[in-house]
Amino acid sequence: MSLPLAQSRLAAARHVVVLTGAGISAESGLRTFRGSTGASAEDLPADMQTLWKEFDPMRLATPEAFDADPAMVTRWYDWRRRGCLAAEPNPGHAALAKLERDLTARGGTFTLLTQNVDRLHQRAGSVNVVELHGTILEWRCTRTQRRFTPGPEPMTEFPPRSPFHPEGLLRPDVVWFGEMLPEVALAASARAVERCDLFMSVGTSSVVYPAAAYVRAASANGAFTIEVNLEPTPISGWVDAPIHAKAGEVLPRMVC
Ligand code: BV8
Numbered sequence: 001m002s003l004p005l006a007q008s009r010l011a012a013a014r015h016v017v018v019l020t021g022a023g024i025s026a027e028s029g030l031r032t033f034r035g036s037t038g039a040s041a042e043d044l045p046a047d048m049q050t051l052w053k054e055f056d057p058m059r060l061a062t063p064e065a066f067d068a069d070p071a072m073v074t075r076w077y078d079w080r081r082r083g084c085l086a087a088e089p090n091p092g093h094a095a096l097a098k099l100e101r102d103l104t105a106r107g108g109t110f111t112l113l114t115q116n117v118d119r120l121h122q123r124a125g126s127v128n129v130v131e132l133h134g135t136i137l138e139w140r141c142t143r144t145q146r147r148f149t150p151g152p153e154p155m156t157e158f159p160p161r162s163p164f165h166p167e168g169l170l171r172p173d174v175v176w177f178g179e180m181l182p183e184v185a186l187a188a189s190a191r192a193v194e195r196c197d198l199f200m201s202v203g204t205s206s207v208v209y210p211a212a213a214y215v216r217a218a219s220a221n222g223a224f225t226i227e228v229n230l231e232p233t234p235i236s237g238w239v240d241a242p243i244h245a246k247a248g249e250v251l252p253r254m255v256c
Helices: 002-012 022-028 046-054 063-068 070-086 091-105 120-124 183-195 211-220 247-254
Strands: 015-020 109-114 129-131 134-141 170-174 198-202 224-229 241-244
Touching: 002 198, 002 224, 002 241, 002 247, 015 091, 015 183, 015 211, 022 091, 022 120, 022 247, 063 070, 070 134, 070 170, 091 109, 091 120, 091 247, 109 183, 129 183, 183 211, 198 211, 211 224, 224 247
Parallel strands: 015 109, 015 198, 109 129, 198 224, 224 241
Antiparallel strands: 134 170
């Protein structure tokens, strides 16, 4: 029932905002933070099965964890970083890039708000991407805040020393729990949510704020709301079109 409705509303929309979370990258082989991915752990490469079980992202994605054990946290992030570089965008990422092209071609606007740090949206061709939680592919000096792009090879020292300051370390340029989101990202999100006539939430458990609040704000402004997620979330009960399926399977059918 929801899919035909979502398809017709997408075709008629003029200002679309899509919020994505870890679930849209699950079919690219990247682990989510919570919930199931529809894949069994055995599908993962051996090192991902072991390392992931040892590390709790909710505990590690914090400034406190980095201050307490920068070597362990940067080792985990370097391992995740290389996983992101090795992953490929999937049909879900490609469908959102096509949606952006189609909307722009008909004079509409498209804004992709992503909580993901893997840059698979950009590699799939999405252009207007707002990285709410930064990116794991860039790192920055803890003293000067200057950015540094590590190469594809594994880092060799943990924690990595900064090339910009004798006492600086390099940390991933992501937003940890307890840290403010980038001002530019917050401002771009507010503008897009204010203006949109359709808001689609894809592959997110809708529990991390302030990103999880955007769908409610869009709805309050009169936008039609769609959720594409493998399993129910706190927003499934009230969005206009809840669709519980794999993003990589259903998004291409929605934007054909
Ligand atoms: C902040 C980067 C000011 C690092 C991450 C109210 C207002 C403001 C803040 C708060 C608030 N209440 C609490 C807070 C604090 C906190 C917060 O929200 N805590 C939660 C846990 C309650 N927020 C913050 O700290 C934010 N900072 O607001 O600063 C402030 C600070 C303190 C107090 C007040 C104000 C910063 C949040 C950003 C944290 N950084 N990541 C890194 O990546 O390592 S968050 C992390 O979770 C990732 O970015 C991830 O993307 C994000 C959200 O998770 P999801 O993307 O939703 O992923 P998840 O695994 O949870 O779900 C995946 C879903 O996909 C599942 O439902 C699954 O079923 C589905 N799925 C799986 N496979 C598929 C699929 N769906 C479709 N297809 C598939 N194939």
